[in-house]
Amino acid sequence: MADVRFDAVRKVYDNGQVAVHGASFGIADGELMVLVGPSGCGKSTLLRMVAGLEEITGGTLSIGGRVVNDVAPKDRDIAMVFQSYALYPHMTVAENLAFGLKLRGHGKAEVARRVRAAADMLGLAGMLDKLPRAMSGGQRQRVALGRALVREPAVFLLDEPLSNLDAKLRHSVRAEIAQLHRTLGTTMIYVTHDQVEAMTLGQRIVVLNEGVVQQIDTPMALYERPANLFVAGFLGSPAMNVLHGRLLDGPRLQLRNDRVLALDGAAVAREWAGREVAVGVRPEHLQPAGEGEAALFVATVEGIEPVGNEIFVNVMLDDAPLVMRVAPRPLPPVGGELPLVLRADKLHFFDAATGVRL
Incomplete structure (x- = not known):
């Protein structure tokens, strides 16, 4: 050897x-x-x-x-x-x-x-x-x-x-x-x-x-x-979702269409405020909002792919396509609206220009 x-x-x-x-x-x-x-x-x-x-x-x-x-x-x-x-x-x-x-x-x-x-x-x-x-x-x-x-x-x-x-x-x-x-x-x-x-x-x-x-x-x-x-x-199947925008105090993410998402619980350094970033979220960390849970945003269902013990759900947030991995459960039909939450503590932040992890 x-x-x-x-x-x-x-x-x-x-x-x-x-x-x-x-x-x-x-x-x-x-x-x-x-x-x-x-x-x-x-x-x-x-x-x-x-x-x-x-x-x-x-x-x-x-x-x-x-x-x-x-x-x-x-x-x-x-x-x-x-x-x-x-x-x-x-x-x-x-x-x-x-x-x-x-x-x-x-x-x-x-x-x-x-x-x-x-x-x-x-x-x-x-x-x-x-x-x-x-x-x-x-x-x-x-x-x-x-x-x-x-x-x-x-x-x-x-x-x-x-x-x-x-x-x-x-x-x-x-x-x-x-x-x-x-x-x-x-x-x-x-x-x-x-x-x-x-x-x-x-x-x-x-x-x-x-x-x-x-x-x-x-x-x-x-x-x-x-x-x-x-x-x-x-690495990852389905691939990581990526949202592009500017980090604001809070922390919050201002998307390119000016929609603002609250990122409560995300590990964001103060000096990143005002920075153009790409924010990554794995499909398993984007989920339908539970009963009585406040949704971060509402997306439109574009496709549903059952693969046995899990379902891949393709949704659209404005003009940004996203995919999530969920356990088998009832879902709105294609074209319907789906309130979503994400695990802010699992987000990944990258510099928008270089792609390097922050």
Whole structure:
């Protein structure tokens, strides 16, 4: 096992495009770190630089305390699981699992031991004679995981390994990966654009946008205290609601159409008065007013989405669309009015110009 360290790592392509801007962070020995962000944010580029599949333009990359900028991929003691599985279609499961070990000169007994151990761990013991085409997507992904597992590497790299699976399979294979990490205790770097995967798998998460690290923290710390508007909007489903306006004494928020909302109980510093801000509120912290409860404002219902144990309600406050997450309950029809309250103590305040958390 090994730690991984990025020190001012940059990647600039020949056409001048900067894919990664000076990333500096560490991944602890045995940690499962998730790199998350929208397409083109640089997360896969970072992973491929660890694998040795992309040259590093600047900075240093260390694995286990050894700088590997110029070390060949085969000598880095890493194993990678690709989005496309990358299985050999003419080989059985057992042959796919064993192929890399045989190339590295391991003896028959050692190859058999590792293949058997990986197959048992991943529930593949009864499928060793099957070809990939005779297997489901989830089974093939387990074979891809097993092929990395038999290598017994210092670092596992997983590049969007669940993106080709349906929702049910994604959930089950995600659970298998989490269990695998708990069992092995090996360093894992997991790349995804899916924030649900990131939140449920990562011990810590690196949020990237346009090649720049936005924030690194535990899943709940990112959710409860996002460093900027990008992180606030990216993590959370449904996304955080954002109201734009000017803070007044009270504290109160004057929206752009001059509507004023009282924010009693909000943690607002006095020196913020008069400042243009973006105020974030999570969907679960915006709720219908209870019986006899004074409403903060009345919104128009635009849509109702029951999803089993909760309902997503889309409403409109003047020209601002908002979404809230509520427990199943009677609601006005679409087009009806709904009095609302919000948890002022759960509000997030960001500078309107920079998007940085206040």
